Each structure stands twice: as structure tokens, then as C-alpha cells.
Amino acid sequence: MSLPPGFLDELRSRTSISQVVARKVMWDSRKSNQGKGDMWAPCPFHQEKSASFHVDDRKGYYYCFGCHAKGDALGFIKETENVSFIEAVEILAREAGMPMPERDPEAQQKADRRTQLADVMEQALQFFKLQLNTSAGADARSYLTGRGLTQKAFDRFEIGFAPDAWQGLWVHLTTKSVEDELILAAGLAKPSNKGKRPYDTFRNRIIFPIRDPQGRCVGFGGRAMDTNDNAKYLNSPETELFDKGRSLYNHGAAREATGKGHTLIVAEGYMDVIALTEAGFDAAVAPLGTAVTETQLQLMWRVSDEPIIALDGDTAGIRAAQRLIDLALPLLEAGKSLRFAAMPAGQDPDDLIRAGGPGAMQHLLDTARPMIDLLWEREVHGKNFDSPERKASLDKILREKLQLIKDPSIRGYYGQAVKDMRWELFRPKMQSRKFIPKGGAAPAAAQATTRSSSLASSSEHSHVLRQSVILASLFKAPEALAAVEGQLEDLQFVKPQHRDMQQFLLQYTGALEGLWEAAEHLFGTQVLETLLKLPHVRIAPSVRNCDDVKLVIDCLQQEFAQMFATDAHGREVAEAVQDLSDLDDEGLTWRLSESAKHMQATTQGTQEDKTEYKTAKNGLKVKLEEQNTLDNLLEQINFSKPNRQ
Structure with a gap:
């Protein structure tokens, strides 16, 4: 809804952030100074014993020196109560005794519509979950258990199954009086071109629900059970609820885990996220079948300052990582970057964990490489720089990439790093450049x-x-x-x-x-x-x-x-x-x-010496021009002397 100008300012002035935060924390009396509004407590967003969570009542902001969570009273309510911004405003206004402004009828109608669609998605999810436990879902269960998933994982990630039927979900929802238009608008069915009833979007697929940070089911991802299916993975179409370029799989749970000290890991698919979480890496997310978008990257940075990209170790995974580098360069700012964990060739995080256990994955995370390394490697890998022209070409490409970085400080550090790497690339060859005779090494x-x-x-x-x-x-x-x-x-x-x-x-x-x-x-x-x-x-x-x-x-x-x-x-x-x-x-x-x-x-120099010389009596060579000048001077002196006889 649209709020009138000045409403939020008045709301903040009427409330004390320390009072809002006090419902969730226990103040440290030794560090806090209530008279000055300078309050300290253990952080409610991650597990700790020290009082690193600071609230400045006069400025109206909080900040954690451990997990770097920060915000105002509204942000604190959003994060701790898991509500939307407007819902946080309503909670705070109610506590402050301020009446909420009248809702814009159009905005209210849009919000009600989204609520209806979210309810339809929840009903569809319950149907899919039930189907996984039927005889129709036997092959799907067998596949999942073969990948190492337990019943606990089924429940945690709410995995379901879409039966191999054209109107399985359609019939289920319509019998529950769900309007046809809502089913179609939620992307759960598609209209028939043959004048028949709409048919289900997902058929004979393992279903992974996609929830937004507020916990609402906004879409589904489906993994085909038929190996001959053209699309191995299929996502919900774009709807009023779902935009795959603005969503991350497991977003809400990963954000919560990051607040508790876990490292944010960006994997490629649903099964990778589930495998990572089952292995103890709870802060794992995945883009939804497409290259990472700018919005998704910003969502990652809101969760963690330096996510680790753990894409597959195949050609497609490497290309995805390189595209992400080009996307990230203009967006870099102090404290916001990416690191890359290189998966073994042909393996994804799920394969690595099954083969080497959590320790193998942890080792890769501990040795994740900074973005500058991959940028350099992309431009020099497999290339020969044995001529000035090739070296100049490399310099030009790298300069163009560095110019994409808007932050001058970061651009300067990247430039220095590139210069260091360039030195290491070319200098060893120069130091070892020795003459080798045609027949081999000289005796x-x-x-x-x-x-x-x-x-x-x-x-x-x-x-x-x-x-x-x-x-x-x-x-x-x-x-x-x-x-x-x-x-x-x-x-x-x-x-x-x-x-x-x-x-x-x-x-x-x-x-x-x-x-x-x-x-x-x-x-x-x-x-x-x-x-x-x-x-x-x-x-x-x-x-x-x-x-x-x-x-x-x-x-x-x-x-x-x-x-x-x-x-x-x-x-x-x-x-x-x-x-x-x-x-x-x-x-x-x-x-x-x-x-x-x-x-x-x-x-002897590049300039030819055209000077004429004359050999003196003592054998030394003197310039002819200088000798002539001297002779003329002596003649003038002799001519000016009086004749003494």
C-alpha cells in the first residue's frame, strides 16, 4: 500500500527502537548506558554469548558487529517476525497508537489477489506431497533415496510428486471449488489449444516448492522422471507471484542460517542445495535454472557480503561462473564480492559430498578463490604471449574489464593485482631465457x-x-x-x-x-x-x-x-x-x-659523426673547426701587435 508523506517519520519518532528490540534480547548491563540510549546485547540473529549487538536509541538504528545485521525498528520487526514491510508498519503503528492510513483500493485489491494465489499454491503443494507417498510416486521415492535423501529431507524441503496425468492437479483443485482462472493465473495449468480442459503444467515430475523470504510458496521446480523428456528441469511460468529472475531456492532458510554464522553457498540446482544442507551446510541457495541475474546477486549480497559460488565443474558451470564475473564487476563495492569454489571436473556439490563426504566440500570452501583469480585465468588460459602485440592485446582486454568497476578504490586494487599477475606471467620466462644451441643444450x-x-x-x-x-x-x-x-x-x-x-x-x-x-x-x-x-x-x-x-x-x-x-x-x-x-x-x-x-x-650511437678532425703535433685528434678558430684568433692577435724593430 502507499503511505502518505511523513507517516513513517512520525511513526519512528513515536517509538523507541530499544523498546522494540528489548522483546527479543537481554541487555548487557555492564556495557549498556540506558541514559544515553546506548544499548548492547547478544545478537538475536546469530548464536553468540558476547554482547556484540548494538542499539543506538537516539539514531534509531541497530547493528551487529558479529553478523553485520543492521536496520531500524521496522527492519527489526520484519526480520524477527518474518513479516512484510507493510505488516511491520502495522505492528509498529499499533504499538504506537497511530491509526494506519486508508489503503489504496487498487493496492488492496492487488494484495488480496496475491493472497488468493498463494493460497492456491499451498493447496497444490499439499497435493504434490500426498502424491509422493502413493504408489504412483514409488519410482520418485526410489530415485530420491538413491540420491541419499532421507524422510527428514523429504519433510524439510516439502518434496512432492506430480503424477503422470493430464488433469491430476486440475481435478483436485476444481473439486475443492478453486476457480479455473486462479489455477491458470498461478501457473499450475495451461489452456488447451484443442478446446479441451486445461492440462497440468507439471506431470510425472518430482516437485520442489519455491518459497519467497516471507515463506509463501510462489512457484515450483519439477525434475522429470522420464529420461526422454526434453526438459530435465521445469520451473513455474512467470506469474503475479513468481519471477524466477528475482527468486532464489531456499532463500529464507539460508538467510536464517547465515545469521547464525554459516557461509552462504550458491549452487546450481535443487538437489545440490538439498545435498549441501543435509551435509551441514545450511546456508545454500540456487538460482532457478537460468544464469544469475543482477537482482539475484543483490539478494545474495543482502544475505552475505561474500557468497561462495560452487557451480558444477563442467563446461557449463565454468561458463556460468565467468558470466557471473562480468555481471558482478560493475556492482562491486567495498565489502561486497564473490569467491569461487572450483568443483572437480564433471562433479557438482552433490557428487562431491557423496564421494568425499562433508570434509571434501569444506576443503573446497576453505580454499575458494577470489574473483580476480578467475578473471585473470579466463583471459590467459591456453594463450601464448610471445609477442608484444599479444601482450598488448591482453592489456587492452584487462583494462576494459577493470573499467567496468565503478568504485575507484576497488578498481585501483584490481589494477594492482592484475599488474602483479602480469609480472608473474612474463617475468619467469624472461629470467629463464637462455640461448639453446640448435643441437640441444650446450656442453x-x-x-x-x-x-x-x-x-x-x-x-x-x-x-x-x-x-x-x-x-x-x-x-x-x-x-x-x-x-x-x-x-x-x-x-x-x-x-x-x-x-x-x-x-x-x-x-x-x-x-x-x-x-x-x-x-x-x-x-x-x-x-x-x-x-x-x-x-x-x-x-x-x-x-x-x-x-x-x-x-x-x-x-x-x-x-x-x-x-x-x-x-x-x-x-x-x-x-x-x-x-x-x-x-x-x-x-x-x-x-x-x-x-x-x-x-x-x-x-657507437645511432647518429653518424660527420665531424672533420686534424692530427696535432702531439698525435691527438682535434676538431678541424676548433683548430681553424684557434688559428684565426692567433692571427688576429699577431696582427694587432705593434711592429717593434
Whole structure:
């Protein structure tokens, strides 16, 4: 019903939430301060001994620090009395002595209609339950007991059976004077296209009633007994009572169990929920035969901040989990997320419990993985990232997914997690990237010779110097990092401390102006100042002119090119050591020659030196332009001297 403006505000002002809550709890006199309206008690929503349930009488709200239940007086009545919002308003208004406003006739008519349909559904449920215990339901009972269900489970979940008859339920309800229109509106029968009587929606099926959080039977799920039936599971059609995209199987019972400390588990079907509950996992729900909807996800989050998704371990279950990730990303907020328990291949929770008992299921729940893991796995599984283009494609896909997250804080943490995983994916390959000769692994003697050669030792020393310059340049001018990030990632640093700095620069996600402070916090001021004071670093143009970002980038590009060229030449020499044991090959000589030319061209710089030089009397080369300038200056000096004779 529609309430007039201000009615609820006046109702709340006339009532004391502590008085409402006091009917269900025993206040802790040591922690409570009645004069200030600050009251504490053991939580009525979950079993505990400590007084973690707080009521603030002045603000009119309650909150449990254990199960995180929260709300106002109306919410407390709804949860504890299991009533609708309007019913809670009526209860509170009656206690406050406030008359309820007149109901809107149209709203009243709609509420009465839903009550009528709910009554018809209850009558249908009783019929189905009776049928399970008849001879017609013998095969259904045998199937259920074969799945491990007991009579206690039959009663707890109110399992029934729809007989294999066209008008079994129809005849039963009409003989009880239920109107034809109500049976059809409840989705229990369908009209005939042949002008005959309507026929039952459910025939020869095990029946699972679907109740809403208030406990009303709003629909049914039916499992076919005929293996040739096209639809193994069938749900009630959409009705004024039932919307499968807004309903969860076992919702009310799971909400109550979660309040007592149980973990909310989201399974795929009715039998999974029943098996989980029978094994002691009482807080289990299931969507109703379709992919999880946004409304269903919000319903789950109202029950638990972090439900565990335990879908089947087959292809369909994995796809359902991936669709759920895409659905959840834009809806994430602080404290609301999902975890995923990966079922063994080809198994569902029911199979796992029957095979390994509750312990096997508990182990999977304890090791449930966060959503970021599955998002990453989906994008990298079975793919090869052996080229810059493929790496860039992965980055683009992940950026698009992260942009779906609306909460900036969560998006930042996801971005950092993706960067860490990207590092783990690509870095091990770079560290283990070694030259392997065509014929297989190089002999130990050849490897030792290469490592101990003057070329290897000199290039390693040169690399340490250049790598110091690169790191110092990036710390001084972090704006250049984006331009050389790929090369920095591919570079194999010699010193362990330099590798740590490399990882820090690649993983840093904060503001560029804060990079130096973050590095100081991680490595210490003395370490960074020592790096900047190294002689070869102090004279480097990229460090001395760090304000010129373009110059820094150009210098860094040159440093990277020189190191990569030196490494490439070293690999050619290493291969030559192995190949020299074979027959002489003109191609080998050519390869070494070309490699040497490339290294020489790179290490001498990319710019051709067109300066003309002149050999002085002492054997040193001086620039011809500078020598000519000096000669002209000397002539001018001599010309200006007075002639002394």
C-alpha cells in the first residue's frame, strides 16, 4: 500500500527502537548506558554469548558487529517476525497508537489477489506431497533415496510428486471449488489449444516448492522422471507471484542460517542445495535454472557480503561462473564480492559430498578463490604471449574489464593485482631465457668458457653501469617510464637490488610525483642517494637533464639498444663455440661478422659523426673547426701587435 508523506517519520519518532528490540534480547548491563540510549546485547540473529549487538536509541538504528545485521525498528520487526514491510508498519503503528492510513483500493485489491494465489499454491503443494507417498510416486521415492535423501529431507524441503496425468492437479483443485482462472493465473495449468480442459503444467515430475523470504510458496521446480523428456528441469511460468529472475531456492532458510554464522553457498540446482544442507551446510541457495541475474546477486549480497559460488565443474558451470564475473564487476563495492569454489571436473556439490563426504566440500570452501583469480585465468588460459602485440592485446582486454568497476578504490586494487599477475606471467620466462644451441643444450665446457670469457665479464660490468643509469633516470624522471616500460620489462638486471628496483618501477600504480617518496619508503633514502652519486650516473645526460623528458627518453632508448645488442652478440659467440666443433661453415663466419657490425654500430650511437678532425703535433685528434678558430684568433692577435724593430 502507499503511505502518505511523513507517516513513517512520525511513526519512528513515536517509538523507541530499544523498546522494540528489548522483546527479543537481554541487555548487557555492564556495557549498556540506558541514559544515553546506548544499548548492547547478544545478537538475536546469530548464536553468540558476547554482547556484540548494538542499539543506538537516539539514531534509531541497530547493528551487529558479529553478523553485520543492521536496520531500524521496522527492519527489526520484519526480520524477527518474518513479516512484510507493510505488516511491520502495522505492528509498529499499533504499538504506537497511530491509526494506519486508508489503503489504496487498487493496492488492496492487488494484495488480496496475491493472497488468493498463494493460497492456491499451498493447496497444490499439499497435493504434490500426498502424491509422493502413493504408489504412483514409488519410482520418485526410489530415485530420491538413491540420491541419499532421507524422510527428514523429504519433510524439510516439502518434496512432492506430480503424477503422470493430464488433469491430476486440475481435478483436485476444481473439486475443492478453486476457480479455473486462479489455477491458470498461478501457473499450475495451461489452456488447451484443442478446446479441451486445461492440462497440468507439471506431470510425472518430482516437485520442489519455491518459497519467497516471507515463506509463501510462489512457484515450483519439477525434475522429470522420464529420461526422454526434453526438459530435465521445469520451473513455474512467470506469474503475479513468481519471477524466477528475482527468486532464489531456499532463500529464507539460508538467510536464517547465515545469521547464525554459516557461509552462504550458491549452487546450481535443487538437489545440490538439498545435498549441501543435509551435509551441514545450511546456508545454500540456487538460482532457478537460468544464469544469475543482477537482482539475484543483490539478494545474495543482502544475505552475505561474500557468497561462495560452487557451480558444477563442467563446461557449463565454468561458463556460468565467468558470466557471473562480468555481471558482478560493475556492482562491486567495498565489502561486497564473490569467491569461487572450483568443483572437480564433471562433479557438482552433490557428487562431491557423496564421494568425499562433508570434509571434501569444506576443503573446497576453505580454499575458494577470489574473483580476480578467475578473471585473470579466463583471459590467459591456453594463450601464448610471445609477442608484444599479444601482450598488448591482453592489456587492452584487462583494462576494459577493470573499467567496468565503478568504485575507484576497488578498481585501483584490481589494477594492482592484475599488474602483479602480469609480472608473474612474463617475468619467469624472461629470467629463464637462455640461448639453446640448435643441437640441444650446450656442453658444460662450452658454457663455462662463455661465462669466463672476457667478453662476458666486460659486458656484465658494462651492463651494471648502464642499468644504474637507467634506474636513476627513471627515479629522477618517472614521466619517461611509460615510453620505455616494455624495454624495462625485457631487461635482465644483473644485481639483485637492481632487479627489486625494476620490479618496483613496473608495478608502481600511484601518481608519478609520488614515485620518489614511495621508493624512499621501500628502499631507504640512503640507497637511492648512493645510486645517484655514482660517478657514471652523475655524468649521464638523462640524470643531469631530468627536466627534459624527451632527452631522458632518447638517452634511455640508446642505453637499452646498446645492452640488447651486446647480449645478442654474446649469444652469437656462445653459439659459435658449439658450432666450431662441427664442419667449417661460411655462414658462421658471416653471422659473427654481421653481429659484430651491429653491436659496433649500436654502441657507437645511432647518429653518424660527420665531424672533420686534424692530427696535432702531439698525435691527438682535434676538431678541424676548433683548430681553424684557434688559428684565426692567433692571427688576429699577431696582427694587432705593434711592429717593434
